[in-house]
Amino acid sequence: MTAVTWIAILILGPGSVAVFVLFLRDARKVLRNPGDRPGDAGRTGTQLD
Amino acid sequence: MTAGFGPVDQAIVVLYLVGMLGVGVLTASRIRDFRDFFIAGGRLTTPLLVCTLVSTYYGLDVTFGSSETAFYEGAAAFFAYSAPFYLFYAATALLVVPRLRRLSAISLPEVMGDAYGPPARVAAALASFVYSAPIISVAGMGLIGATFFGIEPWLGCVVGASIALAYTVLGGLLADAMTDAVQFVIMCVSAAVAAAIVLVRIGGPEAIGARLGSEVLAPFGTLSIWELLVFAAVAMTPLVEPAFYQRTFAAAATSQIVRALLIGTVLWACYDWLVVFLGLAGRDLVAAGRLPADLDGSAALLAVVAVILPPGLLGLFVAGCVAAAMSTVDSYTLIAAGNIVYDGWQAATGRRLSDRTLLLATRLLAVVTLAAALGLSLLFERLRDAWIFMSTVLLSTVLWPLLAVLFLPRLATPRAGRWSAIAGLAVSLALFVAFQTIGVPTDDESLSIAVGLAGRPFEVAREAGLLIALPVSLAAFAAGWLADRRSRRPA
Numbered sequence: 001m002t003a004v005t006w007i008a009i010l011i012l013g014p015g016s017v018a019v020f021v022l023f024l025r026d027a028r029k030v031l032r033n034p035g036d037r038p039g040d041a042g043r044t045g046t047q048l049d
Numbered sequence: 050m051t052a053g054f055g056p057v058d059q060a061i062v063v064l065y066l067v068g069m070l071g072v073g074v075l076t077a078s079r080i081r082d083f084r085d086f087f088i089a090g091g092r093l094t095t096p097l098l099v100c101t102l103v104s105t106y107y108g109l110d111v112t113f114g115s116s117e118t119a120f121y122e123g124a125a126a127f128f129a130y131s132a133p134f135y136l137f138y139a140a141t142a143l144l145v146v147p148r149l150r151r152l153s154a155i156s157l158p159e160v161m162g163d164a165y166g167p168p169a170r171v172a173a174a175l176a177s178f179v180y181s182a183p184i185i186s187v188a189g190m191g192l193i194g195a196t197f198f199g200i201e202p203w204l205g206c207v208v209g210a211s212i213a214l215a216y217t218v219l220g221g222l223l224a225d226a227m228t229d230a231v232q233f234v235i236m237c238v239s240a241a242v243a244a245a246i247v248l249v250r251i252g253g254p255e256a257i258g259a260r261l262g263s264e265v266l267a268p269f270g271t272l273s274i275w276e277l278l279v280f281a282a283v284a285m286t287p288l289v290e291p292a293f294y295q296r297t298f299a300a301a302a303t304s305q306i307v308r309a310l311l312i313g314t315v316l317w318a319c320y321d322w323l324v325v326f327l328g329l330a331g332r333d334l335v336a337a338g339r340l341p342a343d344l345d346g347s348a349a350l351l352a353v354v355a356v357i358l359p360p361g362l363l364g365l366f367v368a369g370c371v372a373a374a375m376s377t378v379d380s381y382t383l384i385a386a387g388n389i390v391y392d393g394w395q396a397a398t399g400r401r402l403s404d405r406t407l408l409l410a411t412r413l414l415a416v417v418t419l420a421a422a423l424g425l426s427l428l429f430e431r432l433r434d435a436w437i438f439m440s441t442v443l444l445s446t447v448l449w450p451l452l453a454v455l456f457l458p459r460l461a462t463p464r465a466g467r468w469s470a471i472a473g474l475a476v477s478l479a480l481f482v483a484f485q486t487i488g489v490p491t492d493d494e495s496l497s498i499a500v501g502l503a504g505r506p507f508e509v510a511r512e513a514g515l516l517i518a519l520p521v522s523l524a525a526f527a528a529g530w531l532a533d534r535r536s537r538r539p540a
Contacts, residue, residue, distance in 0.1 A: 001124075001266065002253025005326055008319035009241045009248070015316060016103075016237030022096035023230045030092055030223075031079065 058364025059198065065235070065368045066212050069228045069375065073216020076224040083407040086221030087387050088155050088299035093226060098296055098309035100230035101380070103237070103316050105292050108377025109189030110436045112236075112324055112370060117346035119328025124254065125270030126328065129277055131321040133284035135314055141287045142310035148455040149294065150303045156384075157294040158392035161447060164454045165466030167396035172470035174393035176446035177291045179478075180439045181385035182418055186374040188426035193374070196351050197367050203423075209371065210378055210419045217379040218412045222299060225379045232372035237320065239369030242362060243354050244323040247330050250357055254326060257333045265329060275513055282515050283440045289447045291384045327353050378419070386414035437512045438481060445473030445518035449526040460530055468529035473522030480514040 080086050093101070118126035154160045157177055162170025187206050194205015216224045251257070258266040269277065287293060293310070300306035331349030334340040340352050354366045390410040395402060402410070426435070450466035488496030488511060496511045509517075 002248070002255055004322065005244065005248055005253055008322045009245050012237045012316060012319040012323065013241030013245075015319075016234050016241075019096050019099050019312070019316075020230060020234040023100055026094045026096050027227070027230075030089075030094060030097055031076070031227075 055360050057361055058367060061361070061364035062197075062368050062371060065231075065371065068231065070212060070216055072227045072231070073219040073224045076216075076220035076227055079223055080221055080408075082404040083391070083411075084155065085223070086408055086411070087383070087391065088295060089222040089226060091299055092301050093296065093299045093305070094301050095305045095308050095312075097226055097230060098300055098306055099312050099316070100233035101226040101376075102293070102296055102309055102313045103320075104229045104233040104373065104376035105225075105296075105380040106290070106313075106377075107236075107317060107320060107373060108183070108186040109370065109374045110185040110377070111321065112240075112373050113189055113192075113347050113350055114185065114436060115321060115324045116328030116331065116350035119325040120331050120346040120349040122270040122272060123265035123267065123329065123332075124325060125268060125272055127322055127325040128268035129270070129272055130280045131318070131325070133281050134287060135318055137284050137287040138310060138314040138317065141290070141293060142307050142314070145288055145455060146293075146297050146306055146310065147303055149297045150300075150306075155295075155298045156388060156392055157289065157291045157447065157451075158388050158396075160294070160454060161450060161466065161470065162392065162396055164461050165450060165463050165470070167399070169450065169463075169466045169470045170396040171393050172467075172474045173447050174388040174396070176443050176470075176474050177388045178385045178393075178418070180443035181291055181381040181388070182422040182425060182439075183378040183381045183385075184422045184426045184435050184439065186377040186381075187419065187422045190371065190374045190378075192348065192351070193367060193370055196348070196355075206423055206426075209374060210423070213375045213378040214382065214415055214419055217383050218415055222295070222380075222383060225376075225383055226299075228379065229376045232376040235365070235372040236369040236376070237316065239366040239372075240320055240323050240327075243358060243366050244326055246362070247327060247353065247357050251330055251333060254329060257329050260333060261336055265332065275510070275516070279437065279512050279515055282444070282519060283437055285444060285448065286440045289443060289451050291388070291443075292380055295384055324350065330357075378422075382415045382418050382422075383411075385418040386411045389414055389418075434512060437515065441515040441518055442474065442477045442481075444515065445477040445522045446470050447473075448519065449473075449523050453526070462530050462533035464529035464533045465526045466529070468532075469522045469526035472525035473518055476521045477514060477518040480518060481511070484511040484514070 084090060115126050115131060118130060149160070152160055152163070154163055158170045158173035161173040187210055190209030191202030191206040194200045194208065195202045198205065216228060220227070254266060264270065272280075296309075297306050300309070327350050328346075331340065331344065331353045334353060334356060335342060335344055339356060344352055351370070354363060358366055390402070391407060394410070447470060449469050450461070453461040453465065484496045484498060488498050491497050491508075491510060497508045500507050500509055
């Protein structure tokens with residue numbers, strides 16, 4: 001169980017940092033205003049008005 | 050205030066809170082309509098989805114609740130309570146998500162409404178509201194404020210909840226997801242660092258087991274068969290989790306959310322194990338006399354890190370706890386308020402609200418949601434019990450109707466879904482009221498009612514409500530389906 005604990009520490013610590021780095025790479029794309037991307041017009045979902 | 054928690058630690062926590070507000074202001078300008086506000090315009094990618102899913106779904110209910118369970122029950126907290134969830138996370142990713150993505154809804158109650166009509170949508174919105182009201186995380190922020198800043202618990206609740214509310218109201222799901230990303234890395238890294246230091250200082254689970262007795266490492270501990278059944282049933286919650294549904298609709302593509310849930314499952318398992326380990330460490334330190342003998346299980350985790358971690362790292366860990374709480378408070382407040390306005394109000398009145406009204410009403414209702422969460426948090430002694438109550442209401446109301454919509458659409462007839470949702474909601478809430486009013490306190494700080502069955506007396510615990518409400522909901526579904534089938538037959 002001690003070995004499992006070390007493995008969990010190594011996955012959770014460095015693993016979460018790796019995911020966060022990938023997030024930073026994507027953040028600018030995601031933060032772009034709606035409608036700026038060519039694909040934004042495609043999926044409209046539920047229309048309310 | 051905890052002695053080891055100095056100005057550096059406090060500065061780290063305050064810096065973190067200011068940063069969260071900044072993100073809210075930054076994203077506020079990106080909100081143009083309700084779809085932007087509620088599902089971030091449907092443009093979230095895998096890394097952001099991993100961050101927001103992991104940090105949202107795991108709040109202080111897991112951080113303090115699992116360590117509390119481990120403190121009392123040992124490693125069974127992981128094997129009996131957490132482990133069954135992984136099966137259902139994977140099932141949600143591989144079976145539920147692809148089917149949900151084919152629908153045009155943006156919320157769980159809307160899926161119910163599209164299939165079964167407005168009454169089912171209203172019932173689902175109410176159940177989702179009860180489930181999503183961030184009871185435990187709001188209470189947990191009060192505990193953190195009292196433990197580390199020496200302020201009254203209610204003030205800690207109000208300050209923490211107000212900051213989460215501010216950036217959520219400003220930027221909706223986008224601000225929520227962006228702040229979740231920061232909160233995700235803080236909560237994961239702080240848990241990993243704390244566990245590593247505790248592991249080095251007091252030894253691993255085997256060393257703790259050698260000191261306390263091997264039963265603390267037994268997979269099912271001292272849990273009864275009924276408790277194990279309740280845990281297994283509660284583990285089905287991911288199949289109908291409102292936050293999972295919201296993020297499924299907010300994903301840029303189906304593959305992105307499937308990948309995110311599978312990666313999240315691995316991270317959740319690691320987080321669970323480390324938190325359980327820290328709860329075990331709390332029991333070990335009590336036995337060694339380094340922590341008070343009357344230490345409450347819900348405070349075990351904070352007590353362990355306050356004793357073991359050096360200044361600076363203690364601040365990081367507390368910021369991690371605040372992050373875990375806020376990422377849950379913001380997401381679920383948004384869902385609860387959105388469900389009541391977008392789903393409950395529109396379905397109950399039959400009126401479609403304009404985007405402007407939806408945005409305004411959802412933002413206002415977010416305040417009401419947090420106030421309700423604060424009030425509900427006072428009704429539960431143990432964190433896990435609050436979580437089981439919330440899951441009972443949600444599962445009893447929507448599990449069978451949603452499974453039918455997704456997997457057996459032939460059975461998804463209007464009366465089946467409507468009757469099941471209304472019966473499930475009514476029975477789960479009635480059971481809760483019955484336990485609160487005529488239940489008697491049990492040894493483990495729950496409530497129970499004595500009933501006679503076949504001449505023998507039985508004690509039914511409040512947590513077993515799910516095992517009553519879920520079959521009732523299934524029976525109502527079957528009755529509704531039969532009624533629809535009969536009415537369709539030619540005379």
